[in-house]
Amino acid sequence: MMPSQTLGKDRILEAVGLHVSFGTGLTSTVAVDDVSFTIARGEAYGLIGESGCGKSTILRTIAGLVDSYDGALLFGNKELPGKRDKDFFRKVQMVFQDPYGSLHPRKMVESVLAEPLAIHKFDNPRQRIDAVLEAVGLGPSFRFRYPHELSGGQRQRVAIARALVIEPEVLLLDEPTSALDVSVQAEILNLLKTLRRETGVTYFMVSHDIAVITHLCDRIAVMADGRIIEEMTAADVRAGRAREPYTRTFLEASTGYVTAS
Amino acid sequence: MAEPLLRVDDLNISFHGGRSVTHAVRGVSFDIDREKVGIVGESGSGKSQTGRALLRLTPKGARITAKALSFDGIDLLAASEPDMRKIRGKRISMILQDPKFSLNPLMRVGQQIVEAYRVHTPSSKAEARDKAMAMLEAVNIRNPRRVFELLPHEVSGGMGQRIMIAMMLILEPDLIIADEPTSALDVTVRRQVLTILDELVTRRGAGLMFISHDLNMVADFCDRVLVMYAGRIVEDIPARDLKHAEHPYTRALLDSLPRLDRPVDMLTVPKRDPAWLTSPTIRRASA
Numbered sequence: 001m002m003p004s005q006t007l008g009k010d011r012i013l014e015a016v017g018l019h020v021s022f023g024t025g026l027t028s029t030v031a032v033d034d035v036s037f038t039i040a041r042g043e044a045y046g047l048i049g050e051s052g053c054g055k056s057t058i059l060r061t062i063a064g065l066v067d068s069y070d071g072a073l074l075f076g077n078k079e080l081p082g083k084r085d086k087d088f089f090r091k092v093q094m095v096f097q098d099p100y101g102s103l104h105p106r107k108m109v110e111s112v113l114a115e116p117l118a119i120h121k122f123d124n125p126r127q128r129i130d131a132v133l134e135a136v137g138l139g140p141s142f143r144f145r146y147p148h149e150l151s152g153g154q155r156q157r158v159a160i161a162r163a164l165v166i167e168p169e170v171l172l173l174d175e176p177t178s179a180l181d182v183s184v185q186a187e188i189l190n191l192l193k194t195l196r197r198e199t200g201v202t203y204f205m206v207s208h209d210i211a212v213i214t215h216l217c218d219r220i221a222v223m224a225d226g227r228i229i230e231e232m233t234a235a236d237v238r239a240g241r242a243r244e245p246y247t248r249t250f251l252e253a254s255t256g257y258v259t260a261s
Numbered sequence: 262m263a264e265p266l267l268r269v270d271d272l273n274i275s276f277h278g279g280r281s282v283t284h285a286v287r288g289v290s291f292d293i294d295r296e297k298v299g300i301v302g303e304s305g306s307g308k309s310q311t312g313r314a315l316l317r318l319t320p321k322g323a324r325i326t327a328k329a330l331s332f333d334g335i336d337l338l339a340a341s342e343p344d345m346r347k348i349r350g351k352r353i354s355m356i357l358q359d360p361k362f363s364l365n366p367l368m369r370v371g372q373q374i375v376e377a378y379r380v381h382t383p384s385s386k387a388e389a390r391d392k393a394m395a396m397l398e399a400v401n402i403r404n405p406r407r408v409f410e411l412l413p414h415e416v417s418g419g420m421g422q423r424i425m426i427a428m429m430l431i432l433e434p435d436l437i438i439a440d441e442p443t444s445a446l447d448v449t450v451r452r453q454v455l456t457i458l459d460e461l462v463t464r465r466g467a468g469l470m471f472i473s474h475d476l477n478m479v480a481d482f483c484d485r486v487l488v489m490y491a492g493r494i495v496e497d498i499p500a501r502d503l504k505h506a507e508h509p510y511t512r513a514l515l516d517s518l519p520r521l522d523r524p525v526d527m528l529t530v531p532k533r534d535p536a537w538l539t540s541p542t543i544r545r546a547s548a
Contacts, residue, residue: 050447051419152304181303181474186517186528193527208447215519215528238521253448254521 012202013039013062013170017071020057031057033226034071041169044196044203046213048250049223055206059172062204063094075170090120093163094172098179099155103147109133109158110143116166132165135198136191153184157191164195173205177212189215210254214238222247265292266468267315267436270329274310274319274492285310285323287492290542293436297462297469299479299500301514302489308472309358311489312438315470316349332436351381354434356442360421364413370421371397371409374428381432396427401453419446426454430461436468437461444475455482476503476514488514490537497544508543509534 020032032054039045047055060066062073064084073080075088096102103112110129117125130140136157147155156176163171176192177185193216196203207213213220214237221228222244230244242248274286286307291298300308313319315330315337330337332353340348349355357363365373374393378384384392390409397405400423413421426442439458443451459482462469473479479486480503488496488511496508506512513531 050449051417182476182514183303183517183531186519186530189519190527190530210448211519211521214521215524234524238524250449253452 010041011038011074012041012043012076013204014074014077015058015062015071016074018058018061018073019070020054020061020066020068030226032061032069035223035226035228036071037221037228037231039170039202039204042196042200042202043219044205044217046217046220047204047206047223047228048208048210048213048220050208050250053223054226055223056174059094059174059204059206063092063172064088086120090166091169092172093166093168093170094174095156095159095163095176097175099152099159100147100179102159103155105147107146108143109145109147109150112158112162113143113165116162120166122166128165132161135164135195136161137187151184152180153187156180156184156188160188160191160195164199164201167199168201170202170204173203173207175207176205178207178209185212192216210237210251222250224250264331264334265294266333267293267470268329268331269311269315270327272311272314272327272330273325274307274314275324276320276322277324278322285492286314289489289492289494291487291494291497293468293470295462295466295468296485297459297471297483299471299473299483299486300489301473301476301479301486303474303514305491306489307492308489309440312355312440312470312472315436315438316353316355317345318355347381350377350429350434351432352434353436353438354429354432356426356429356437356439358441358444360418360425361413363425364421366413369410369412370416370424371405371411374424374431377428378431392431393427396431397424399430400424400427400457401450402427419450422446423450423454426457430457433461433465434467435465436470438470438472440472441474442471443478444473451478476511477518480504493538494542495537495540497542499545502545507545508537510537 016036018032018035021028021030023029035058047058049055057066061069080088113129113132114125117128122128129143133140133142138154138157150158177188180188189212195201205213205217214234218234220232220234220237222230224246230242230247240251242251270290272286272289276283276285289311300311302308310319314325317337319325325338327338364370371393374396375389378389378392394405394409397408402408402420402423416424422442443454446454458469461467471479471483480500483500486498486500486503487494488508490510496506496511498506513529516529517531519528
């Protein structure tokens with residue numbers, strides 16, 4: 001496994017004093033409050049927290065799905081424009097939580113995968129589609145299937161293939177296994193691990209499952225109420241080395257029903 | 262031996278559509294007394310259908326047969342629809358998987374809890390309202406007064422599930438069927454919810470059928486675990502012995518989970534054996 005490279009020069013994604021709020025006046029809610037982090041190229045960075053803590057908002061803000069925010073988001077040491085350009089989406093792709101909702105029900109796997117290739121003007125779409133289907137463990141025979149002909153795990157594989165087909169540098173993973181069975185979760189986690197090893201893609205993963213995130217990520221940030229409370233390495237999490245009381249409570253609550261030994 | 266609270270003997274559920282027949286549940290037998298029984302299995306293993314059959318909520322077109330399906334001396338298969346209505350909610354209640362689809366989207370959540378209460382208990386509106394507030398508080402909702410007036414789309418998934426639980430527990434039923442009640446919840450909230458469930462079950466001496474796919478949580482929370490695979494119970498084991506489970510499927514499920522205390526490079530993906538479809542249930546009595 002790659003060591004964490006917080007101080008390394010090659011930062012791919014960085015947030016500085018990120019602040020996101022929704023609504024105005026009395027009904028205004030602060031979702032993300034002064035969040036800063038740095039992700040090195042090739043790293044797997046995890047963000048964990050309870051629902052409503054702002055972790056998905058951060059992911060959506062990076063992806064350009066949240067219009068207004070304060071602070072800066074840097075991609076490859078350059079500040080991201082308010083409206084993301086095409087080049088950004090060539091390099092950063094997202095995999096959503098629910099494979100039942102994120103695939104177009106009337107599009108065959110082939111057209112789902114062909115569209116990003118056409119948008120970004122890639123050559124040899126056929127070969128690329130076959131290769132990516134092979135890479136996610138489905139095989140070319142899945143090209144002419146509709147989403148309803150696929151199981152949950154297969155759908156998530158297609159969603160991952162759709163993100164990977166244009167060879168992005170960063171994959172934003174929004175709880176990619178929380179809608180799946182444990183056996184399928186194991187398959188997808190193995191797949192994600194293998195893909196990172198083979199392609200060197202950077203992962204930014206959001207999850208509420210500490211065991212899942214620790215399995216996949218090198219560094220993990222714990223969030224609560226819109227702030228990053230603590231950043232830990234996977235080894236720290238496993239050893240239960242938490243500085244902040246909140247993190248400790250969170251780890252205890254997570255492991256309380258996990259360790260049956 | 263006294264009759265258990267719930268007795269299920271050789272339950273079969275099949276769906277007949279056109280020329281094809283799907284056997285969702287195949288010859289399932291178990292008892293639930295005033296204890297916490299976990300049912301684990303993957304999607305499609307028939308665990309939810311088993312739960313639904315107890316309340317006769319199985320969709321039309323399904324064929325249910327059983328040698329016995331009795332709750333507190335009542336034959337659930339033979340009970341009339343009016344009788345079932347008296348049982349549902351009051352004696353057996355069900356906490357469903359997804360609050361988004363189970364709550365009425367046009368009704369304030371507090372009102373839905375009040376309604377659930379007043380259907381079965383003659384009480385004044387004010388009394389029911391107080392009870393609902395207390396229940397919301399019991400499921401750890403910080404500001405019950407505000408939440409009471411919210412519509413389901415205004416609450417988060419976790420809060421929706423707690424509202425569902427409040428609604429189902431307000432009548433203090435004898436048997437609670439909880440279908441993945443905590444899978445949408447955060448770990449810290451999950452613990453609180455489990456504590457609430459635990460309290461009710463223990464204090465009232467109610468039975469709990471806890472349907473889940475989270476083996477470790479079930480192992481810690483329940484007294485007994487039934488492992489389902491392809492519509493059958495493959496293993497019936499006291500929860501504390503789960504880590505010494507014998508059935509290869511149970512073992513495979515346990516191994517497929519990432520664990521903090523045991524880092525692995527690659528997780529084990531269960532390999533399925535056709536023999537599991539016919540092999541007898543491994544039953545281990547509680548010591």
